[in-house]
Amino acid sequence: MMKRIIQLIGLLFGGVLGAQVHSWMSMGTIFTDATYGMMQQSGGYYLNVGIGALCGLAAATVLAGPFMRFMQQGADRAAAMPTGELMSGAGGLLVGLALSALLFPAVSGLTGTGVFLPIVMTLFFGYVGLQIGLSKREELTERLSAFFQWRAKSSEIDEDSSYEEHKILDTSVIIDGRIADICKTGFIEGTLVIPEFVLEELQHIADSSDLLKRNRGRRGLDILNKIQKELDVKVLIYEGDFEDGEVDSKLVKLAKVLHGKVVTNDFNLNKVCELQGVSVLNINDLANAVKPVVLPGEEIVVQVIKDGKEHGQGVAYLDDGTMIVVEGGRDYIGTTMEVLVTSVLQTSAGRMIFAKPKLLEKAL
Secondary structure (H helix, E strand, C coil), X not given: CHHHHHHXXXXXXXXXXXXXXXXXXHHCXXXXXXXXXXHHCCHHHHHHHHHHHHHHHHHHHHHHHHHHHHHHHHHHHHHHCCHHHHHHHHHHHHHHHHHHHHHHHHHCCCCHHHHHHHHHHHHHHHHHHHHHHHHCHHHHHHHHHHHHHHHHHHHHHHHHHCCCCEEEECHHHHHHCHHHHHHHHCXXXXXXXXXXXXXXXXHHHHCCCCHHHHHHHHHHHHHHHHHHHHCCCEEEXXXXXXXXXXXXXXXXXXXHHHCCEEEECCHHHHHHHHHHCCCEEEHHHHHHHHCXXXXXXXXXXXXXXXXXXXXXXXXXXXXXXXXXXECCCHHHCCCEEEEEEEXXXXXXXXXXXXXXXXXXXXXX
């Protein structure tokens, strides 16, 4: 099949060459344009075309075998070449062919022997581009390698940007229950991790003979069930365990393994995480941050419900559970009164407000 194609190309090319030779011969005569036009239609024109076609066919038949062997050798050499060298050579060849294509309009109008210039130009630039590409193989390989490494790093950055951080829940924050409300609002992102050893501790608390502990444990299990079934948040039950240490130390180790954050409202665990360099989210800190700000000098209305630790103190609470220590408020237990805020103490364990009755302020 390939030989037939080569013979057909030789036949066509020979015919065109014969017509061109007839044109050159006619231009060398002193005939007028009309006479030249008649000669083109004469038998001499078709004779030259036929002779050229036969010569082209004969040449193609003779050269078909060597040309096919040459192509086969070229294909075998290309298949045996390293991928980097093959790509660099192909790239150089394409650049050379593109350059010759850009220059083709400038030489397409040539006549005479100039009609062969585009072919020569294409072969020349293609060969030069191929050689330059092969000579620059190492440099091109380094550039490609650097490019693919850059793309790999970019994909890693993209993966990191979409990475969902793990939030590891401890026992206290599960029993507290506010984590479910926070997840419901959408302020917690990533995956909630519930370690199996935390579930075991919750189960032991729920099976306790103490009524208060038993209720707290069951509340924690109900909160987990609510988070899993009712909220649109990813939950992961971590089945691994650590041999030594209590639950708090296991939580710290797990946070280091998962590169996550511990979610808690335990003041002591908060401090341990800070010492161990583990990120921690304290629910009490969040609650304190969103509480209404009470400044010294403000007046608020409270109901004193019990006496304080110190002599003469009374204790009241705001609607959000913030404790207010009223100096001299012991005598007003059970009554609602206006107090004047004297100072505010805020820690990770909560916020405490110190105040004194406004009646005493007026008396002074």
